[in-house]
Amino acid sequence: xxxxxxxxxxxxxxxxxxxxxxxxxxxxxxxxxxxxxxxxxxxxxxxxxxxxxxxxxxxxxxxxxxxxxxxxxxxxxxxxxxxxxxxxxxxxxxxxxxxxxxxxxxxxxxxxxxxxxxxxxxxxxxxxxxxxxxxxxxxxxxxxxxxxxxxxxxxxxxxxxxxxxxxxxxxxxxxxxxxxxxxxxxxxxxxxxxxxxxxxxxxxxxxxxxxxxxxxxxxxxxxxxxxxxxxxxxxxxxxxxxxxxxxxxxxxxxxxxxxxxxxxxxxxxxxxxxxxxxxxxxxxxxxxxxxxxxxxxxxxxxxxxxxxxxxxxxxxxxxxxxxxxxxxxxxxxxxxxxxxxxxxxxxxxxxxxxxxxxxxxxxxxxxxxxxxxxxxxxxxxxxxxxxxxxxxxxxxxxxxxxxxxxxxxx
Amino acid sequence: xxxxxxxxxxxxxxxxxxxxxxxxxxxxxxxxxxxxxxxxxxxxxxxxxxxxxxxxxxxxxxxxxxxxxxxxxxxxxxxxxxxxxxxxxxxxxxxxxxxxxxxxxxxxxxxxxxxxxxxxxxxxxxxxxxxxxxxxxxxxxxxxxxxxxxxxxxxxxxxxxxxxxxxxxxxxxxxxxxxxxxxxxxxxxxxxxxxxxxxxxxxxxxxxxxxxxxxxxxxxxxxxxxxxxxx
Numbered sequence: 259x260x261x262x263x264x265x266x267x268x269x270x271x272x273x274x275x276x277x278x279x280x281x282x283x284x285x286x287x288x289x290x291x292x293x294x295x296x297x298x299x300x301x302x303x304x305x306x307x308x309x310x311x312x313x314x315x316x317x318x319x320x321x322x323x324x325x326x327x328x329x330x331x332x333x334x335x336x337x338x339x340x341x342x343x344x345x346x347x348x349x350x351x352x353x354x355x356x357x358x359x360x361x362x363x364x365x366x367x368x369x370x371x372x373x374x375x376x377x378x379x380x381x382x383x384x385x386x387x388x389x390x391x392x393x394x395x396x397x398x399x400x401x402x403x404x405x406x407x408x409x410x411x412x413x414x415x416x417x418x419x420x421x422x423x424x425x426x427x428x429x430x431x432x433x434x435x436x437x438x439x440x441x442x443x444x445x446x447x448x449x450x451x452x453x454x455x456x457x458x459x460x461x462x463x464x465x466x467x468x469x470x471x472x473x474x475x476x477x478x479x480x481x482x483x484x485x486x487x488x489x490x491x492x493x494x495x496x497x498x499x500x501x502x503x504x505x506x507x508x509x510x511x512x513x514x515x516x517x518x519x520x521x522x523x524x525x526x527x528x529x530x531x532x533x534x535x536x537x538x539x540x541x542x543x544x545x546x547x548x549x550x551x552x553x554x555x556x557x558x559x560x561x562x563x564x565x566x567x568x569x570x571x572x573x574x575x576x577x578x579x580x581x582x583x584x585x586x587x588x589x590x591x592x593x594x595x596x597x598x599x600x601x602x603x604x605x606x607x608x609x610x611x612x613x614x615x616x617x618x619x620x621x622x623x624x625x626x627x628x629x630x631x632x633x634x635x636x637x638x639x640x641x642x643x644x645x646x647x648x649x650x651x652x653x654x655x656x657x658x659x660x661x662x663x664x665x666x667x668x
Numbered sequence: 669x670x671x672x673x674x675x676x677x678x679x680x681x682x683x684x685x686x687x688x689x690x691x692x693x694x695x696x697x698x699x700x701x702x703x704x705x706x707x708x709x710x711x712x713x714x715x716x717x718x719x720x721x722x723x724x725x726x727x728x729x730x731x732x733x734x735x736x737x738x739x740x741x742x743x744x745x746x747x748x749x750x751x752x753x754x755x756x757x758x759x760x761x762x763x764x765x766x767x768x769x770x771x772x773x774x775x776x777x778x779x780x781x782x783x784x785x786x787x788x789x790x791x792x793x794x795x796x797x798x799x800x801x802x803x804x805x806x807x808x809x810x811x812x813x814x815x816x817x818x819x820x821x822x823x824x825x826x827x828x829x830x831x832x833x834x835x836x837x838x839x840x841x842x843x844x845x846x847x848x849x850x851x852x853x854x855x856x857x858x859x860x861x862x863x864x865x866x867x868x869x870x871x872x873x874x875x876x877x878x879x880x881x882x883x884x885x886x887x888x889x890x891x892x893x894x895x896x897x898x899x
């Protein structure tokens with residue numbers, strides 16, 4: 259008997275026993291739904307992560323920052339090394355071919371003053387590249403320009419919250435902000451940055467809204483008085499994500515040479531970082547997956563049970579089929595196809611339910627889950643596997659029935 | 669000419685708990701092609717066991733069985749399934765139609781296991797149903813038919829692979845006299861067409877229609893001869 263005809267017979271069985279089929283599929287429905295939900299949530303979580311990181315440089319970014327040495331007893335080379343500086347930036351620009359941008363940032367605590375405000379706060383020294391890396395564009399006025407950098411202009415660009423902090427509801431454009439003793443002209447106010455991982459959470463990007471940004475050259479000349487021009491951190495933008503690892507290695511090589519082997523810096527690959535973050539969320543995935551697998555197992559046992567009961571009802575039928583020429587294989591196939599059909603129906607129902615689950619949970623994140631090919635694959639594989647594994651015993655049992663005893667069975 | 673069925677000193681023993689049951693105790697029997705034979709005997713005499721062995725549903729405990737010259741003992745389960753499918757047609761007392769399948773599907777079943785293609789299968793099943801006068805009910809379920817009609821479907825199913833041997837176990841046992849007569853007339857017709865017909869019955873009236881009657885008592889052949897009614 260062909261597979262197609264077995265499917266036909268199985269369809270008849272399923273149609274005649276609708277209520278029984280529904281009971282059989284429940285476990286599989288729940289199991290597949292759980293597995294699909296896991297898939298959907300980790301998917302939504304990943305997209306959420308990508309979106310968050312793209313707000314400040316995306317995945318093609320490698321961050322280089324200062325790392326204080328932990329050794330209590332330091333060698334002379336260690337003491338001589340003073341962290342990242344302008345020379346490092348220029349070396350990286352020259353020697354890391356896959357870097358499309360090497361953007362240094364220096365930070366300094368300064369006394370910030372307006373007629374109505376005074377406080378010691380951090381000031382950021384940046385380059386015009388900064389706005390491209392962080393997708394940080396002016397709402398009003400302008401960002402820093404190359405000319406500001408070249409002439410060490412006393413201009414300042416403010417984040418939205420910082421502008422409010424310093425000037426209240428007044429228009430800050432053109433006004434003067436005192437940093438230490440020097441007056442800086444406000445030339446731009448930046449667009450607000452907002453990102454919420456969960457509804458009702460605090461704004462994960464609020465730190466950007468609180469920035470006070472001046473040309474890095476102005477910071478050096480007026481405040482640090484440092485001939486080495488120390489840098490707080492360097493954003494290196496890589497040409498493509500696949501090159502991140504190579505870039506990290508190249509950066510380490512350059513800096514190791516320049517710092518004479520002293521590891522007073524750290525190189526962080528954005529892509530690796532995101533992977534780590536995802537791993538933190540995996541405990542939920544594992545719980546859901548375990549639930550799914552347990553449901554599938556229970557569902558499989560239910561199916562096996564009902565198949566055994568159905569076999570007892572149909573022993574005579576098996577006898578008749580054997581009397582008119584069915585081989586053991588034909589009979590086994592018939593029962594196996596039936597159980598796989600039942601679990602496949604369960605998988606089909608479980609798929610959209612799983613997506614609903616995932617949606618319900620990810621709605622809190624604000625990222626809708628969608629049916630992906632991976633989910634469909636998960637549900638198909640899981641349901642067919644359960645059908646095969648738990649259908650096997652009843653199928654073999656049916657195939658081995660002796661025709662005479664089966665025909666005699668009342 | 670080699671007889672189509674040749675049994676030589678066939679024994680069949682069942683293991684029934686502590687004691688063994690001797691269903692057949694040394695049956696030797698030859699049946700020629702085209703013969704019409706009735707096996708009669710009281711219940712428990714072993715006539716059903718004999719039929720199962722002839723039909724390759726069961727194997728002897730000892731003794732030989734040759735079917736068309738082939739020793740059945742040498743056949744594996746796949747080969748036996750093929751023999752049942754191609755050379756033997758079964759008709760049962762309780763019809764044994766598949767209750768959830770249409771009449772057409774029921775009649776198609778032996779061809780499904782015989783690997784007959786879909787179009788030919790459909791065609792031959794319809795033809796078989798037409799021969800027993802039930803073509804117009806092909807899409808019905810067995811439960812929608814009377815007993816006599818069901819048995820006619822079962823006969824159509826038994827014949828659809830054109831087997832040389834038709835085995836019938838009390839085919840009229842569940843039918844009223846007139847319907848039974850109609851069914852037996854069908855078997856007579858099959859006999860005229862050259863099928864070897866073996867009827868198992870306890871009803872002497874049914875047995876009388878066969879050209880040869882074998883009486884089984886206590887697992888042994890008590891009598892073997894021409895029937896009183898000549899054809």
